[in-house]
Amino acid sequence: MSATVPFHRVNVLTGIKSARMIEDAGEYAKLIKRAKRPLLVLGPLLVKGSLNGRFLIEYAFEIAKSASIPICATGHVKVKMMEAGVKPDSEYDVVEIINALKDPDWMGVKKEGNHDLVIFFGIRSDFAEQGLSVLKHFAPHLKTMTLCKFYFPHANYSLPNIKKDEQWKEFLEALISNLRG
Amino acid sequence: MAELKEIRKRLEEIEKLIKAEIAWEPVGPTPMPEVPALRNWDMRLLKTYAPWYAPFCDLCCLCTFGKCDLTEDRRGACGIDIATQQARMVLLACLIGCSCHTAHGAHILEYLIEKHGPDKKIDLGRGIEVEAPHIRTVIGLKPETLSDLKIAIEYVYKEITHLLDSVHTGQEGSYLDYESKALHAGMLDHVGMEAADIAQIVGFNYPTSVAETPLVGLGWGAIDKTKPVILVVGHNPVTSTALIDYLRANNLYDKVEVGGICCTALETTRYSDRAKVVGPLSRQLFFLRTGIPDVIMTDEQCIRTDMPIEASKAGSALIATLDKAMYGLPDATEMATEEIVKQMVGEKKHFAILEPAKAAEVAVKVAMEIAPQRKKEWLSEEEAKGLAERCNDCGMCERVCPNLFSIGDGIIEVAKGNFDLIREQFRRCIGCGKCEEECPREVPIFKIMQTAASKESWKIRAGRGPIMDTEIRNVGASITLGTIPGVVAFVGCSNYPDIEDLAEMVEEFAKRKYIVVVSGCAAMVAGMKKDADGKTIYEKYPPDFDGGGIVNVGSCVANSHITGAAIKVVNIFAKLPLRGNYEVVADHTLNRLGACGVAWGAYSQKAAAIGTGCNRLGIPVILGPHSSKYRRLYLSRKEEGDWRVMDARTKEVVDTGEPAPEHLTYVCETKEKAMVMIAKLCIRRNDTPQGRAIKLNHYISLYKKYMGGGLPEDLHLFVRRDADLPIVYKKEARVYLQEIGWKPKEPVGLPTLIGTYPSKVSVDSVI
Ligand code: SF4
Ligand code: SF4
Ligand code: SF4
Numbered sequence: 001m002s003a004t005v006p007f008h009r010v011n012v013l014t015g016i017k018s019a020r021m022i023e024d025a026g027e028y029a030k031l032i033k034r035a036k037r038p039l040l041v042l043g044p045l046l047v048k049g050s051l052n053g054r055f056l057i058e059y060a061f062e063i064a065k066s067a068s069i070p071i072c073a074t075g076h077v078k079v080k081m082m083e084a085g086v087k088p089d090s091e092y093d094v095v096e097i098i099n100a101l102k103d104p105d106w107m108g109v110k111k112e113g114n115h116d117l118v119i120f121f122g123i124r125s126d127f128a129e130q131g132l133s134v135l136k137h138f139a140p141h142l143k144t145m146t147l148c149k150f151y152f153p154h155a156n157y158s159l160p161n162i163k164k165d166e167q168w169k170e171f172l173e174a175l176i177s178n179l180r181g
Numbered sequence: 182m183a184e185l186k187e188i189r190k191r192l193e194e195i196e197k198l199i200k201a202e203i204a205w206e207p208v209g210p211t212p213m214p215e216v217p218a219l220r221n222w223d224m225r226l227l228k229t230y231a232p233w234y235a236p237f238c239d240l241c242c243l244c245t246f247g248k249c250d251l252t253e254d255r256r257g258a259c260g261i262d263i264a265t266q267q268a269r270m271v272l273l274a275c276l277i278g279c280s281c282h283t284a285h286g287a288h289i290l291e292y293l294i295e296k297h298g299p300d301k302k303i304d305l306g307r308g309i310e311v312e313a314p315h316i317r318t319v320i321g322l323k324p325e326t327l328s329d330l331k332i333a334i335e336y337v338y339k340e341i342t343h344l345l346d347s348v349h350t351g352q353e354g355s356y357l358d359y360e361s362k363a364l365h366a367g368m369l370d371h372v373g374m375e376a377a378d379i380a381q382i383v384g385f386n387y388p389t390s391v392a393e394t395p396l397v398g399l400g401w402g403a404i405d406k407t408k409p410v411i412l413v414v415g416h417n418p419v420t421s422t423a424l425i426d427y428l429r430a431n432n433l434y435d436k437v438e439v440g441g442i443c444c445t446a447l448e449t450t451r452y453s454d455r456a457k458v459v460g461p462l463s464r465q466l467f468f469l470r471t472g473i474p475d476v477i478m479t480d481e482q483c484i485r486t487d488m489p490i491e492a493s494k495a496g497s498a499l500i501a502t503l504d505k506a507m508y509g510l511p512d513a514t515e516m517a518t519e520e521i522v523k524q525m526v527g528e529k530k531h532f533a534i535l536e537p538a539k540a541a542e543v544a545v546k547v548a549m550e551i552a553p554q555r556k557k558e559w560l561s562e563e564e565a566k567g568l569a570e571r572c573n574d575c576g577m578c579e580r581v582c583p584n585l586f587s588i589g590d591g592i593i594e595v596a597k598g599n600f601d602l603i604r605e606q607f608r609r610c611i612g613c614g615k616c617e618e619e620c621p622r623e624v625p626i627f628k629i630m631q632t633a634a635s636k637e638s639w640k641i642r643a644g645r646g647p648i649m650d651t652e653i654r655n656v657g658a659s660i661t662l663g664t665i666p667g668v669v670a671f672v673g674c675s676n677y678p679d680i681e682d683l684a685e686m687v688e689e690f691a692k693r694k695y696i697v698v699v700s701g702c703a704a705m706v707a708g709m710k711k712d713a714d715g716k717t718i719y720e721k722y723p724p725d726f727d728g729g730g731i732v733n734v735g736s737c738v739a740n741s742h743i744t745g746a747a748i749k750v751v752n753i754f755a756k757l758p759l760r761g762n763y764e765v766v767a768d769h770t771l772n773r774l775g776a777c778g779v780a781w782g783a784y785s786q787k788a789a790a791i792g793t794g795c796n797r798l799g800i801p802v803i804l805g806p807h808s809s810k811y812r813r814l815y816l817s818r819k820e821e822g823d824w825r826v827m828d829a830r831t832k833e834v835v836d837t838g839e840p841a842p843e844h845l846t847y848v849c850e851t852k853e854k855a856m857v858m859i860a861k862l863c864i865r866r867n868d869t870p871q872g873r874a875i876k877l878n879h880y881i882s883l884y885k886k887y888m889g890g891g892l893p894e895d896l897h898l899f900v901r902r903d904a905d906l907p908i909v910y911k912k913e914a915r916v917y918l919q920e921i922g923w924k925p926k927e928p929v930g931l932p933t934l935i936g937t938y939p940s941k942v943s944v945d946s947v948i
Binding site (some may be wrong): 079094 | 237242250303581583680814818848851853854890891
């Protein structure tokens with residue numbers, strides 16, 4: 001099997017343990033549903049980004065809602081959330097939340113125990129890769145997943161590099177309906 | 182016995198070197214420290230601010246035992262684990278940075294000692310009596326002459342060797358010890374920088390003890406390209422000062438244009454305010470490809486390694502002037518000047534010339550000869566459109582862009598005659614050239630960018646070097662008590678998510694009456710924005726080290742004056758001795774001095790060293806998103822962290838529960854977050870209620886401005902008593918505090934970490 005090259009080549013993995021690439025929204029949904037305490041970490045790319053006229057953050061809200069996943073707002077994401085009338089369940093920067101997640105004894109954003117699946121969405125890919133690497137190496141007690149349209153080698157589960165936004169939109173929509181179902 | 186004898190011998194040597202017989206201050210516990218001397222301090226810091234590692238990859242590729250897979254608790258063939266391997270790489274980066282500054286210092290010093298003799302007195306002008314705060318504190322020496330600076334440099338050299346030795350395969354096995362060594366390297370770096378800048382100031386007679394340094398031209402728009410143009414690139418002013426001397430001596434000062442990129446630009450404008458600052462590192466390749474420079478003179482650090490290729494492409498002549506970067510060029514130092522000029526003009530050859538005066542003469546002669554034949558035309562919009570039409574939207578450029586944006590989209594818009602997007606992208610471009618290199622259609626992206634690049638020029642205040650003792654006297658109390666909300670230093674390279682972030686952040690804090698200090702490429706970029714009246718920040722804010730002032734200290738080596746200012750506050754305001762007294766000085770800074778460094782665009786290993794040096798001295802540093810690639814941060818866990826201090830007055834250990842400062846090295850993804858964090862990281866345990874209220878006022882108002890309303894979730898951790906609450910937010914904050922069951926606590930009278938960990942230093946020495 002030849003390795004998948006991430007879209008942004010600054011993120012090329014040098015090593016042996018790279019993410020499982022998953023294209024099927026149903027499989028993604030299963031992984032999320034199977035998790036006991038998932039967490040959705042939202043990054044600032046969602047503040048401006050849109051997909052066919054719909055703000056990316058709206059997809060994030062729907063994913064969170066349909067599977068009852070708590071949200072952690074990073075960067076200045078909270079601004080956009082408050083505008084939309086959604087209060088994040090927690091507010092940590094990417095490095096802060098990762099630092100907390102690293103500790104198996106951390107009680108998590110709901111104070112119910114550390115999370116077992118962390119889903120990242122909307123963080124610049126180089127920064128996200130570095131963060132995912134922290135968890136890959138120092139947090140064996142949890143799995144990581146990404147929802148951005150690029151392949152993230154340091155995650156456990158990642159989307160492939162998606163060429164067309166339309167495809168990405170389809171995936172996110174299918175994910176939402178699978179999570180609801 | 183033998184060991185004791187050794188120690189005594191070493192002490193004697195040190196005492197001799199630091200002239201212990203001159204009793205300007207008693208010699209403190211750690212003159213000329215080796216790693217173990219400050220290890221306990223480091224370990225205490227690392228307990229609260231634990232290293233956070235973000236490995237690039239899974240492997241270690243350092244030796245022939247490997248490569249070794251270090252995933253999932255595997256250890257390398259040498260026994261190392263992934264954390265320790267990361268720490269080793271961090272130490273290596275800090276050593277590279279420290280070596281750059283120190284070797285630069287050594288080179289300048291050697292040159293200047295030859296010029297002026299070893300006994301040339303150090304005089305930094307009126308108002309500066311504490312001439313070398315780092316050298317005094319770390320080494321225990323009060324340098325009086327150039328040759329005294331050599332003692333400092335030689336000490337740093339020796340320590341570098343020891344530290345470098347420890348990264349060898351099969352040595353240090355603890356990430357904490359590697360971090361302690363990295364902190365040591367960081368501290369040494371500031372000594373090296375200080376020695377370098379003092380030497381420069383003294384040897385080149387740079388103006389100092391003046392706040393109002395001249396405003397000089399900034400941007401390529403400031404360059405008069407009708408004249409022969411010589412571009413100096415790098416950090417070391419030995420060559421550019423020789424160039425100015427030559428022009429002055431030969432009546433050519435008006436006839437040749439000298440511009441600089443990177444720190445050497447800042448250095449040159451301290452020597453001649455007619456020289457221009459072309460811009461930061463991110464504009465290097467772009468400017469080279471405009472073809473405006475007739476002659477390029479490189480020195481060291483942060484110069485492109487493909488200079489000969491780029492120079493040839495643009496038809497510019499290249500002279501390498503320092504042994505650190507000779508590009509495989511023939512060394513023409515011994516060749517006759519006329520012969521070099523002939524070959525450079527006639528055969529378009531590039532040379533290395535390691536004798537500054539000679540290099541200067543050649544540069545001027547070549548520039549005067551070739552300039553009239555060279556065309557330096559900017560691309561017209563029509564031409565750009567034509568070139569952009571070659572793009573077939575393959576997206577290759579986007580995939581290799583380290584700043585992760587699609588320059589291809591901008592090019593496609595240009596092809597349609599729309600330049601808006603590329604103009605915006607040019608602000609985000611870090612100038613690496615990867616896009617153009619990768620483009621299968623050979624679209625000349627950099628050339629097309631010319632139409633996006635503003636031809637306007639700006640003003641930058643020439644770097645001024647050290648902060649005056651008089652200024653420290655005026656603000657010492659306000660900084661320590663917290664009524665000046667903080668000192669924020671914007672420093673470093675130009676690896677920004679967006680070049681405008683910097684000017685915006687600088688202005689936000691100047692308006693809020695923080696003391697704002699800038700240096701290096703950050704100082705340039707901060708000036709590259711005008712307000713509605715056409716004014717840059719340097720024209721709008723006073724150049725004083727005071728609340729609401731913006732001080733450009735100068736080049737990267739001048740960063741030592743920023744940390745030096747912190748040390749001076751400890752000495753001049755708090756009256757604590759400096760001599761060999763590093764631990765007390767660092768402890769004071771950590772607990773009582775609201776300072777924060779921001780290296781928003783850090784790219785260089787020097788920035789790693791500078792930042793780590795700030796950390797050992799108790800100053801937190803915020804970095805931009807690219808800097809996650811430094812692989813290591815120092816983070817606390819505010820709720821779980823150890824926030825105990827000793828109250829030096831009552832001698833009791835108190836758990837303050839107060840994460841102040843919360844982190845030592847922190848990466849932010851956006852400028853919005855960075856600004857909120859800056860305000861927070863300026864909070865110190867020693868703030869008076871009035872000072873704390875001012876700091877919290879800024880923290881809350883920045884939070885409301887950039888984070889979307891409400892109060893920060895961790896506000897309660899920073900409120901000790903009701904009096905700490907800022908008036909404007911009192912009502913709202915009281916409701917919040919009541920809601921979460923906050924209880925008031927007594928502020929600590931004289932907070933110190935000394936006494937909470939094993940140390941030779943007694944608690945009484947902090948009073
Ligand atoms: S230094 Fe150690 S971990 Fe690295 S390649 Fe050599 S044996 Fe392996
Ligand atoms: S030169 Fe600019 S646009 Fe091109 S790859 Fe580098 S940062 Fe990206
Ligand atoms: S690589 Fe070249 S052809 Fe491809 S999108 Fe970029 S500029 Fe256009």
